[in-house]
Amino acid sequence: MSDLTKLTATEIAGLVASGETSAVEVTQAHLGRIAAVDDRVHAFLHVDTEGALAAARAVDERRAAGEELGPLAGVPIAVKDVLTTKGVPTTVGSKILEGWRPPYDSTIVQRLRAAGTVMLGKTNMDEFAMGSSTEYSAYGPTHNPWDLDRIPGGSGGGSAAALAAYEAPLAIGSDTGGSIRQPGAVTGTVGAKPTYGGTSRYGLVAFSSSLDTPGPCARTVLDAALLHQVIGGHDPRDSTSIPAPVPDVVAAAKLGATGDLTGVKLGIVTEFTGEGAEPGVLAAFRESVDTLAKLGAEIVEVSCPHFAYALPAYYLIAPSECSSNLARFDGVRFGLRVGDDGNRSLEEVMSLTREAGFGAEVKRRIMIGTYALSSGYYDAYYGQAQKVRTLITRDFTAAFERVDALISPTTPFVAFPIGARTSDPYQMYLADLFTIPTNLYGGPGISVPCGLSDGLPVGLQVMAPTMADDRMYRVAAALESVVGTFTPPAL
Numbered sequence: 502m503s504d505l506t507k508l509t510a511t512e513i514a515g516l517v518a519s520g521e522t523s524a525v526e527v528t529q530a531h532l533g534r535i536a537a538v539d540d541r542v543h544a545f546l547h548v549d550t551e552g553a554l555a556a557a558r559a560v561d562e563r564r565a566a567g568e569e570l571g572p573l574a575g576v577p578i579a580v581k582d583v584l585t586t587k588g589v590p591t592t593v594g595s596k597i598l599e600g601w602r603p604p605y606d607s608t609i610v611q612r613l614r615a616a617g618t619v620m621l622g623k624t625n626m627d628e629f630a631m632g633s634s635t636e637y638s639a640y641g642p643t644h645n646p647w648d649l650d651r652i653p654g655g656s657g658g659g660s661a662a663a664l665a666a667y668e669a670p671l672a673i674g675s676d677t678g679g680s681i682r683q684p685g686a687v688t689g690t691v692g693a694k695p696t697y698g699g700t701s702r703y704g705l706v707a708f709s710s711s712l713d714t715p716g717p718c719a720r721t722v723l724d725a726a727l728l729h730q731v732i733g734g735h736d737p738r739d740s741t742s743i744p745a746p747v748p749d750v751v752a753a754a755k756l757g758a759t760g761d762l763t764g765v766k767l768g769i770v771t772e773f774t775g776e777g778a779e780p781g782v783l784a785a786f787r788e789s790v791d792t793l794a795k796l797g798a799e800i801v802e803v804s805c806p807h808f809a810y811a812l813p814a815y816y817l818i819a820p821s822e823c824s825s826n827l828a829r830f831d832g833v834r835f836g837l838r839v840g841d842d843g844n845r846s847l848e849e850v851m852s853l854t855r856e857a858g859f860g861a862e863v864k865r866r867i868m869i870g871t872y873a874l875s876s877g878y879y880d881a882y883y884g885q886a887q888k889v890r891t892l893i894t895r896d897f898t899a900a901f902e903r904v905d906a907l908i909s910p911t912t913p914f915v916a917f918p919i920g921a922r923t924s925d926p927y928q929m930y931l932a933d934l935f936t937i938p939t940n941l942y943g944g945p946g947i948s949v950p951c952g953l954s955d956g957l958p959v960g961l962q963v964m965a966p967t968m969a970d971d972r973m974y975r976v977a978a979a980l981e982s983v984v985g986t987f988t989p990p991a992l
Contacts, residue, residue, distance in 0.1 A: 505530035510576045510670040510724040517575030520564065524557035524575030528619050531577045535621065535668045538992045543643050544653075544663040546582050547590045548622035553577065556619045563617070572727050574617030579669040581660050582623040583630055584715065585704040586610050589620075593706045594628040594638040594656075597830050597837045597858025607704020608736045609673060609715050616731045621669055624659030628860045629827065630677055630708045632656050633932035634922065635684075637862045642919055645688060647957055647989040651916040654684030654932070660718045661688040665989050671728050672718040677709050678815055679911075679936025681716045682948035686911035686960025689950045689987030691725045691977070692718050694936075696967045697943035698743040700729075701736035709822040710741075712815075712940045720986055722949060722978040726754035729970070745968065753971035757978025762796040765976065768803030768904035773935050778913040781954025786910045789951040789961050792983050793908070793976070803904060805896035810889045811938040816930060817873050817886035818941070823863075824870030830858065865926065890941045897942045901966045906976055909935050911948040911960030935962060945970040949977040950987045958987055 505513070505527050516522045532550055539545055560575045585591050585603035587610075592598045606614070613620065627637040635643040635658030645653040646665040653662040657674035661684035664672055674681040676694035685692025693716050700715045707713060717728035733747035769790065774783065794800050832838040832854030833847070840853035859867070873882040900907055913934050922929045939946040944967045951961035961980060965972040 503530035503533065506534045506667040508670065509721050510573060510719060510727065511721070513576050513670060514573050517560065518564065518570050524560040524619060525554060527575060528553050528557040528577055531621060531669060538666055539668060541644060541649055541992060542646055542662050542666045542668070543641060544624055544659045544666060544668055545579070545622045546592060546594070546625050546640055546659070549589050549620060552589065553619050553621050556614070560617045560619070571616045573671070573731055576618050576671055577621050577669050578613060578618045579621050579624045579660055579663040579672040580610065581657050581672070581674050582626055583675050583706050584609055584673065585706070586620070586623065590623065591706070593630070594626040594640065595858065595860065595863070596639045597854070599837065601836055605704065608701035608738060609732050610704065612732050618671070624657070624663055624672065626659055627656035628863050629706070629823070630656040630675060630680055631823070631862050631866055633683060633929050635659060636919060636923055637860055639860055644919070645916050646992060647689065647916065651918055652687070653916065654687040656680040657718070658684050661685055661690050661692065664688065664690045664718060664720050666992060670720065671724060673715060673732070674718045675705060675713055675715045676940065677712045677714070677819060678940050679933040681718060682936050682946055682960070682962060683912050683932055685718060685948040687916040687958060689958030689989060690718060690720055691722055691947065691949050692716070693725050693729060693947040693973070694939065694945060695729060695733060695970055696743070696945045698741045699747065699945070699968070699970065700733050701739045701742055703736055703738040707826040709819040710826060711822060712819060714940070722974060722981050723751070723754045723758065725947070726750040726974050743968065748968060748971040750971050750974045753974040754978040757975035758982050760796055760979055760982040762793060762798035762976065762979050765797070766799045766801065766904045767793060767976065768801055768900055768907045770808065770907050770909045771802050771804045772806070772808045773909035777934060778910055779915065779954065782910050782912070782914060782959050785952030785954055785959040786961060789980060789984070790908065793980060796979050796983070801904060803900045803907060805900055805938070807889060807892040807896050808938045811893055811941055812930060812934055814886040814889040814893070815937045815941060816869070817882050818890065820866040820870030821873045821883050822870065824867045824874065827863070827867060830855065893938050893941050897944060906972045907964040908976070909962050911935060911962040915954050915957035915959060939964050943967055945973055947973045947977045949980055951980060951984055
């Protein structure tokens with residue numbers, strides 16, 4: 502493994518800016534690493550070698566011309582295959598979009614290109630971001646670099662695995678119910694979900710429009726903050742985008758790295774520290790709480806009673822929105838088309854296309870959502886779930902009147918073996934038990950490595966009020982200053 506692939510994004514950007522190395526050399530090193538290990542990890546669905554080298558050359562030319570480079574210029578990045586990329590395949594992990602090359606870039610990708618980052622390719626994911634293990638990808642599962650027989654989390658397991666396998670120093674994910682934070686936790690990396698509306702959804706293939714949030718993935722908190730700063734901010738093309746500047750998350754990460762949390766009050770969510778989590782996960786979490794206290798934080802217990810209903814509420818709201826959003830995949834306008842032989846009706850072609858193009862988990866959620874929205878059941882199911890969402894928001898509001906941020910384990914368990922939970926959807930859904938409330942509320946959350954259980958990573962989650970993303974970065978960086986970063990066994 503090249504020494505360049507071991508560096509953080511911050512270190513790489515510094516070397517490129519100083520001329521000690523070139524963006525092309527850095528990119529070649531990471532492309533070489535992908536070629537060496539990705540046949541075992543399967544983090545990538547598409548590697549854009551030509552495009553990556555061209556972007557790297559452009560950065561080197563700008564530096565040679567004396568231009569001032571941005572803080573991440575020349576840094577390679579992997580992008581979850583849920584974001585549109587002009588001329589580069591975007592499949593969302595589904596056969597229904599196999600081979601589709603979008604005619605435009607998403608806002609996130611536009612900002613990445615403008616910042617001089619080098620896109621290596623598109624990463625594997627659960628189909629349409631529906632899953633917690635990246636086993637529901639139509640193109641096969643991704644493997645966790647800590648143990649190739651285990652899952653890397655989901656839905657954005659490809660992005661997290663690329664980081665842990667040193668195939669990329671940065672990655673982009675999307676978080677609908679925990680799909681950035683949960684993969685971060687089980688791969689020993691950092692995953693941050695910004696405030697809903699703090700990053701643009703323009704060009705993000707929709708799963709659940711009131712929940713989907715693009716965000717940064719990295720191996721360090723500072724790298725995640727730098728990436729957050731690049732991709733965040735108002736976008737007039739997204740009606741849910743917040744017209745306000747991004748909080749200074751980079752300054753907060755640097756402040757946290759000093760290891761001083763004096764004056765910070767942290768709330769432990771009582772409902773997330775009892776039954777439901779593995780003993781090893783709780784032990785690592787409690788040890789981290791002790792560490793945060795030693796750094797000066799005041800720790801109090803906070804009860805959020807309606808968090809217990811977050812999981813069932815989410816699995817009514819998200820499927821309902823997905824059943825509406827995925828209606829556009831009909832075999833007529835774009836994507837896969839099956840059965841169009843001139844002898845079948847439009848309805849038959851649509852049915853055959855969806856049968857062939859959608860996987861089992863996507864079909865399951867479409868059916869749940871369609872049922873929940875149907876006449877006679879809307880008020881009983883979807884309407885009630887939205888009321889629970891309001892109660893969860895009130896829990897957060899009340900908690901943040903007492904504390905600056907909330908902390909909990911990120912996931913109830915460490916990475917489980919591939920195939921262990923696919924036959925039991927409910928057990929799979931439990932992977933997002935601790936992350937879902939933040940999505941229903943709309944606030945930011947981050948997962949940072951906090952320890953090991955049976956030799957596998959455990960993550961600590963920090964949740965902050967809406968538009969107070971900087972708070973979570975400060976706390977996460979402070980913990981990282983003591984715990985350090987995690988390195989998986991060599992591949």
